[in-house]
Amino acid sequence: MFPVAEMRFAVISLVVIAVGTIVCGLIMLPRIRRTRSSQPIRDNGPQSHLSKAGTPTFGGLFFLIPITLFAIISPVIKRDLLPMTFMAVFMLLFGLVGFADDYIKVNVSRKGLSVRQKTIWLGLFSIVATVFYLWISPYDPFILSPTGKVIPIIGVWKIVYAFVLVPFLFYMSNSVNITDGVDGLLSSLMSIAGVGLFAVSGLLAPVLPYVLSTMTLSLVISGGCLGFLLFNRHPARIFMGDTGSQALGIAFVLLTVVMGVPYLAVITGFVFFFEGFSVVIQVIYFKSTGGKRIFRMSPIHHHFELGGWHEKKIVLVFSLVGVVSSLAGFLLMSYPLFRR
Helix, strand or coil, X not given: CCCHHXXXXXXXXXXXXXXXXXXXXXXXXXXXXXXXXXXXXXXXXXXHHHHHCCCECCCCHHHHHHHHHHHHHHHHHCXXXXXXXXXXXXXXXXXXXXXXXXXXXXXCCCCCCCXXXXXXXXXXXXXXXXXXXXXXXXXXXXEECCCCCEEECCCHHHHHHXXXXXXXXXXXXXXXXXXXXXXXXXXXXXXXXXXXXXXXHHHCCCCCCCHHHHHHHHHHHHHHHHHHHHHHCCCCCCCCHHHHHHHHXXXXXXXXXXXXXXXXXXXXXXXXXXXXXXXXXXXXXXXXXXXXXXXXXXXXXXXXXXXXXXXXXXXXXXXXXXXXXXXXXXXXXXXXXXXX
């Protein structure tokens, strides 16, 4: 039985953030254009992307600003939303790293932050998020098995889980980040994934001590992405930039972790996971074979793009895969109910 009051509040929050994102976009887009804050186009990227030269970036601010304000104000209205505020703090931290990268690309060097710099900062914040979740948060960490069994994470298992969780947060947040390579792709996929996690949150309401927070943040993310699609659908008037994609990445994976279902980051977020995995496969194969490639280009959406797929087709097909993945995640967590 879905918690009706929480569901209603989450849906209202989606609308509020979507409207807030659109308003921020309408106000900020002309100002960003005037600053000529365009994102450099990869020299070795698809040739069709050269036409995007001059398209401004920093679009992630459109939804990051209203989400941050909402997360600050919400606990005053409903104290149960404090866990959402904690997650939003990490959205902001990862978004700041992305903002620094975007700013350097636009104003200093087209390369942005070095791989080492990004790895250090994102790795550090992944460690902080892990420590907060396992040892500082007022809620006891747990994992919920697909059979419905709650497995508490206590004692030495917190240390073991930490060694798994840090690279997991780092990998998945970056996988979401690199998905943002085609107009409207990440916005569409994250809108779908947010709804999927919202449905799972409602399903798990009996065992989640902070269900209002997880349901609300799931739809807040969807609302922000839906509002941003108004500006980012093909042909994009502005790019999300790492400012937005890094923030969305950590928000998505943290939601699955605090819900006790981190494996849903791979199932519900299958497209995100495979985007990152395609890069790993490509790099390993390239180095081990002396320059041969499995894909025409990685991440995987560029493989299809170089194969002749239009950006709209990529977004449509990948979104359909996202819908199937979200449904698979929901059905997996519904198993205990069906068994009864």
